[in-house]
Amino acid sequence: MLGYAFRRVLSAIPIALIAVTVCFFILRLAPGGPFDGERALPPTVLANLRAHYNLDQPLIMQYFIYVGRLLQGDLGPSMVIDGFNVADLIRIGFPFTLTLALYAFVIATAIGIVAGIIAAVNQNKWPDYVLVLVVMIGVVVPNFLSAALLQLGFGVHLRWLPAGGWVSGSIAHLVLPITVLAWPHAARISRLMRGSMIEVLGSNYVRTARAKGLGERLVLARHAIKPALLPVVSYLGPGLSYLLTGSLAVEQIFGLPGIGKYFVQAALNRDYGIVLGTTILYMFIILALNLLVDLVYAWLDPKVRYN
Template sequence: MFGYALRRVASAIPVVLIAITLCFFILRLAPGGPFDGERALPPDVLKNLRAFYHLDQPLIVQYFIYVMGVFRGDLGPSMVMTDFSVSQLMLIGLPFTLTLGFSAFIIGTVLGLVAGALAALYQNRWPDYVLVFVVLIGLIIPNFLMANLLQLLFGVYLRWLPAGGYVPGSWIHMVLPITILVLPHGGRVARLMRGSMIEVLGTNYVRTARSKGLGTRLILARHAIKPALLPVVSYLGPGLSYLLTGSLVVEQVFALPGIGKYFITAALNRDYGLVLGTTILYMFIILVLNLIVDIVYAWLDPKVRYR
């Protein structure tokens, strides 16, 4: 297993390099730049800034300078937030984004597993119909629209919850953002769990267990839960990465101090270093999560062996 993990890491390096290359050249070739504001800078100041950030060098030279810095662990400076490096901004925003994403991941996964299992047990009966309807609502309505609807309902009209902003240490400001992220994630988990559980409950060994007089709880605990989890586990890695990247929109809507705020600001201001740094960070998170999912999948299914 350890050798497999090393091979996965080694095979991911070319993918990361290709992604960095594409992002680098797409950003550089896009119109505008980090110093193109409404008020033009004096020529001497602009020349010094371009020289400081190596923007006066040929594009291919800029690329190799940046890549060599990345391999040294240096994501470079922010060209708009001049008092901070990209790594410092990541360290400021990443803990909040991880807290938001992992909270929604745990809550959504638990609720989705329970809802999917109940829907499978009561297949084609009213609990199944109600749960499927709630799941579809979470899947159909986009995050930004659901966020605005819940802001209006609970933040403006009912005034039960804050409509935006964040106070350190106050979990009440996290309720609406986490809810927005939980709905689609829990819905996908519930759909996968329902379909997988229905399939498992119809297998021969489950029917044999029922014929021996085993109760429903015992059958679920001993025979159904573990094989039914396999499709869900395959989704959890991409699902968590979706939550962490999808939180960019939620953080912007609710004015939260996560990476999303820095990323969107950097994209609007052509802050090359911060956009590339955020992209590299999310690529790293996705690769790590997919590796963890592969290991957990092998633990759940003994038939899977990585050679």
């Protein structure tokens, strides 16, 4: 198991380098720059700024300078937010983003698993139809649209919950953002769990357990749930990464103090350092989550062996 994990880490290094390279050149070749604004800077000031951030160098030299600093753990400075480097902004905003995503992840995973089991046990009955309808809404409606609808309904018209903003320690300000993030994730989990559970309930060993006189609850608890979780576990790593990246837009919509507001503004202002630093952060998170999912998958399924 440890040898497999080590090989996966080594195999991820070229992937990470390719991703960094592609993101770097896409950003630098896009029209505009961090110092293009409504009011043009004096040529001398602009030349000094470009020299300070190595933007006066050939593009390939800028790339090698960036990769060299990255290998030393330096994500570089922000070109728009004065006095902050990328690592500082990540330390400020990422804990809130991670907390928001983890809350949504835990809630959505629990709801999705339970809903999938209920739908599978009641296949082609009214609970199954209701859950399938709710799932389809969660999958089809994009989070920016559901966020606007929830803000309008519960925040503006009904005034049951805050429509946006953040007050430290306030759970009420997190209800709508977590709902927006958790709904699609719970919908996908429930679809996976339903399909997997239906397949497991029709397997030979489950029919044998029922023939021995075991009750339905014992059959589910001892024989059905664990193997049915395998497709769900495979999705959990990418699912958490989707929540982390999806939270960037949700934070911007609800005005939350996560890394999303820095990332969106940086993308609009061509702040190369923040966009690249955030992209690299999420890339390593996704690689780590995929490795963790593989290890958990091997633990759940004894037939899987990594030699």
